[in-house]
Amino acid sequence: MKKIVFPVLIIIAVLGGCAKHPPSPPGEEKDYFETAWVDPQIVISDSLFTLIRASRIDSFPVDTPVVESITIPSVSFEVVRADCPVVVNILDEKSAGVVWPLLVKYLEPGFYRLTLDFSRIDFRTLPPGYYVLKVVNCDIPQMKLFRRE
Numbered sequence: 001m002k003k004i005v006f007p008v009l010i011i012i013a014v015l016g017g018c019a020k021h022p023p024s025p026p027g028e029e030k031d032y033f034e035t036a037w038v039d040p041q042i043v044i045s046d047s048l049f050t051l052i053r054a055s056r057i058d059s060f061p062v063d064t065p066v067v068e069s070i071t072i073p074s075v076s077f078e079v080v081r082a083d084c085p086v087v088v089n090i091l092d093e094k095s096a097g098v099v100w101p102l103l104v105k106y107l108e109p110g111f112y113r114l115t116l117d118f119s120r121i122d123f124r125t126l127p128p129g130y131y132v133l134k135v136v137n138c139d140i141p142q143m144k145l146f147r148r149e
Contacts, residue, residue, distance in 0.1 A: 033059040034066045035076075047120045049088075049102060053110045072092070073146035074115035075133045079107045083137035088114060093130035093145065100126065107137075118148065 037054040044051040067123070079086060088103040114135065117125075128148050135142045 030065075032062050032065045034062045035059055036115070040113075043107070043112070044103075044105075047117065049114055049116050051103070051112060051114045053108070053112050055110050057111045067084070070145060070147050071149060073114055073118070073131070073133055073144070073148075075135055075142060075144040076111070076113045077135045077137065077142040078111050079109050079137050081138055082106060082108055086112075087136045090116075090126070090136050091132040091134050091143075093132055098133070099131065116146075 036058045038056045038058055040052045040054045042050060043053045066073055075088075077086075083106075086130065088101075088109050089098045090100040090102060091097065092099050114133070118134065126148055130145060130147050133144045133146060
């Protein structure tokens with residue numbers, strides 16, 4: 001009997017530990033963090049976009065949550081292997097078709113952020129609307145929705 005009770009108690013303890021915990025009570029402090037790029041360097045800067053790289057990123061606490069703007073077209077991604085090309089495209093949000101190819105390049109491992117510069121893109125080329133900035137490296141996609149006003 002004792003041989004059966006002990007394994008049953010272990011199973012109950014494990015399953016009970018995986019149960020959903022009640023939500024935090026109102027007014028309880030939340031922890032918010034912002035990303036910090038350690039020694040960032042500009043890799044590419046041209047009339048359409050800027051690409052920065054850091055060998056590592058960190059975070060630091062902030063009082064309020066950091067909300068990314070949908071009108072600032074930027075995407076962050078990590079390159080783990082240098083033997084796969086990084087492919088960056090602007091996609092139409094509705095059809096997911098490529099509107100504008102931006103970059104195909106082999107990059108060194110590290111953390112990257114690509115930011116578009118709308119000031120040099122005319123409205124005929126990229127009319128107002130919703131778009132997706134998509135990065136693919138080693139078949140791993142990273143996407144960010146943005147709005148052109």
